[in-house]
Structures are given as structure tokens and as C-alpha cells.
Amino acid sequence: MKYVALTIAAAAVALTGCGQGGSAGKADGKELVVGFSQIGSESGWRTAETNAARAAADQRKVDLRISDAQQRQENQIKAIRAFIAQGVDGILVAPVVATGWDQVLREAKAANIPVILVDRQIETSDPNLYLSAVTSDQVLEGRTAGEWLVKTVGGKDCSVVELQGTVGSSPAIARKKGFDEAIGKAPNIKTVVSQSGDFTRAKAKEVMESAIKSLGNAKICAVYAHNDDMMIGAIQAMKEAGLRPGKDVLTVSIDAVPDIFKAMADGEANATVELTPEMAGPALDMLIAYKKDGKAAPKWHQTPTKLFLPDTAAAEYERRKTLY
Numbered sequence: 001m002k003y004v005a006l007t008i009a010a011a012a013v014a015l016t017g018c019g020q021g022g023s024a025g026k027a028d029g030k031e032l033v034v035g036f037s038q039i040g041s042e043s044g045w046r047t048a049e050t051n052a053a054r055a056a057a058d059q060r061k062v063d064l065r066i067s068d069a070q071q072r073q074e075n076q077i078k079a080i081r082a083f084i085a086q087g088v089d090g091i092l093v094a095p096v097v098a099t100g101w102d103q104v105l106r107e108a109k110a111a112n113i114p115v116i117l118v119d120r121q122i123e124t125s126d127p128n129l130y131l132s133a134v135t136s137d138q139v140l141e142g143r144t145a146g147e148w149l150v151k152t153v154g155g156k157d158c159s160v161v162e163l164q165g166t167v168g169s170s171p172a173i174a175r176k177k178g179f180d181e182a183i184g185k186a187p188n189i190k191t192v193v194s195q196s197g198d199f200t201r202a203k204a205k206e207v208m209e210s211a212i213k214s215l216g217n218a219k220i221c222a223v224y225a226h227n228d229d230m231m232i233g234a235i236q237a238m239k240e241a242g243l244r245p246g247k248d249v250l251t252v253s254i255d256a257v258p259d260i261f262k263a264m265a266d267g268e269a270n271a272t273v274e275l276t277p278e279m280a281g282p283a284l285d286m287l288i289a290y291k292k293d294g295k296a297a298p299k300w301h302q303t304p305t306k307l308f309l310p311d312t313a314a315a316e317y318e319r320r321k322t323l324y
Helices: 044-059 075-087 102-110 138-153 170-183 199-216 228-240 258-264 280-293 308-322
Strands: 032-038 063-070 091-094 115-118 133-136 158-164 190-196 223-225 250-255 271-275 300-302 305-308
Touching: 032 044, 032 075, 044 063, 044 228, 044 280, 063 075, 063 280, 075 091, 075 102, 091 280, 102 115, 115 223, 115 280, 133 138, 133 280, 138 158, 138 170, 138 190, 138 223, 138 250, 138 305, 158 170, 158 199, 158 228, 170 190, 190 199, 199 228, 228 258, 250 258, 258 271, 258 280, 258 308, 280 300, 280 308, 305 308
Parallel strands: 032 063, 032 091, 091 115, 115 133, 133 300, 158 190, 158 223, 223 250, 250 271
Antiparallel strands: 271 305
């Protein structure tokens, strides 16, 4: 997996323009300047999203300025305010949590700078504070994972360990909701441990180790993780505990990053639900159309959701490993 360091847009950049949109100095050959407040680089998927955003911007002659928030909302708010002060033409935001955005979005709106959400939704008192959102149906992702488990388990009793994403983030909320809806129709399936792994391998490994110890001799039937990176951490914990993930313990997670396909090809994972990292392209297209002729954007651009199983894992790993 190839990791490319995120470009950090410093808040102390010399400010140009009056904050009314379109006054930031463009790089040579670029037609628009767009700020992107990225959550961080906590997972392979996040890195792929950043790389895809850079590629999409280059294709569209956009000067994309990326700020890595290191998974902290306060850093994102500072970055958005820096972008406003620079007078960028638009702002993309991958919000680390769902709440607490109204004030800074009002500041962007007052400066006539359109904001598009990517990857995650927010909770707001005024949806008009942002132009559009480019996301998957995260409830559907969780439901797809749960429906696969229900079908795979059949009528057998099944105790599930759930590894949640960052507390308060829209994916964690929605993916849990969808999964709970699906398994709620199967009384034989129960979630016995549900804790946050913060979307990281290291934290998820710790949570899984704790779950294995706390459950003692109770059999863990399945692990559901809100992203693949957490599942990779859980797989490591299970192997170290003498369990056989993918065989003794069923696994289902979300994102479809290369490492989970490698695990499936090796027989250590069972299923993943795809979340495409290609979010910035549609967002930039809407932003360009809006800036050019005021074309209205749909409030929600939904990206596709697809379940992958081991039969295609080896081929998918080879196809994706150069993209991440």
C-alpha cells in the first residue's frame, strides 16, 4: 500500500484577498482555488481519498490546498477560517464529527464561499449553510453488512463484537444504525461488545484484545467493524489469541481497501462493503458548475455501495493496491 503524505495548509499562510471568494492567488495554469479540510490519514482509505482528490483537482485545473486536521475538529475549523481569509473559490470538508459546524459555515456563507461536504454528513440547524454533500448511504453500508451476516449465519446463535468508528462521527452513527436494523430481524444474532476503535488499527486491536479477555470462554461468532483498518487490527488480535479469523470467527467490515482483500484471499476475512474514495471529483464538478453559471447542485450526491466476498479478493487486491 502506498501512502502519500498529506499536504498541510498552515493557518499562518500569508493571507491574500478580502474573503469574498475567488481572490486567492492561483497556481500557474489553475482556474480555481479550493481548500480541502481533510480529517487526517488514519486509514488506508483516507489516504486513497486524498490521493484521488489531488488527481481529480489536477484533471480539472483546480489548485487544491489540503489541510490535515489530524482527526481534530478544532483543527478543521481553523483551516476553514484560514481558507476563508485566503479568499478561496470553494471549500471541501470531510467532517471529523457530525455536530458543531454551524458557526464556521455561516462565516463561509457570509464570504460567499460555497462549501461541499465529502465522505461524511453533518447535523445542522440550516442545511443551506453548505452547497451539497458527496457521500455514500452509510446506513445502507451497515445494513448490507448486517444482511450478509444474517444470511451467512442462518438460524445459528451468533455473538457479535462490533468495532465502532470515531464517537460522534456520521459513519459510526449510520453504520451502527444500519447493522442494528439488519440483525434486529434475526433474534439469534446479538451484539455482545460494541466499542469505538476510532477507525484505527492500533485502537481496534486493543479493543478486540479486551473483548476476547472479557468474554472468556464465550464463543465470538463474528466481528463487525465500521472500517477495514479496524478489522485488520482485530484480525491481528484474534490470531495472537489463537483464534482463526475468517474460519472460527466471521468478519465483515466496510471500505474495501487492499489489505482487507489480501486478508480475504488468505482466508482471514469474509466480507467487505465498498466505500469509494472517489469523492472529490463529483464535488469539484458541482463546484465548478456553480461558480461558472450558478447551476444548482443536488443536496446529496450518493456514491455506490457494493458487497465483496472472497471469490474476487485476489483480483481486487491486485487492482486496488496501486491506487491506495
